[in-house]
Amino acid sequence: MPAYIVNKNAQTNGDHEVHKNGCAYMPDIANRLPLGVHASCGPAVTKAKRTFPSADGCAYCCPTCNKS
Numbered sequence: 001m002p003a004y005i006v007n008k009n010a011q012t013n014g015d016h017e018v019h020k021n022g023c024a025y026m027p028d029i030a031n032r033l034p035l036g037v038h039a040s041c042g043p044a045v046t047k048a049k050r051t052f053p054s055a056d057g058c059a060y061c062c063p064t065c066n067k068s
């Protein structure tokens with residue numbers, strides 16, 4: 001199962017993007033908050049929302065979790 005991270009910095013639209021480890025669009029290491037290993041992006045985004053309520057899946061590596 002892949003590891004996921006969430007960007008500590010919000011995008012211009014206010015979302016904190018969740019990425020699968022290895023995504024080309026992952027933020028700088030200093031801006032990554034580890035979410036642990038998950039079977040899919042769903043539980044990873046749920047965990048990210050505990051820290052960032054506006055968390056959302058990356059359109060490239062987590063398209064099924066991208067709402068915006």
Ligand SMILES: [Zn+2]
Binds near residue numbers: 019023025059060
């Ligand atoms: Zn991504």
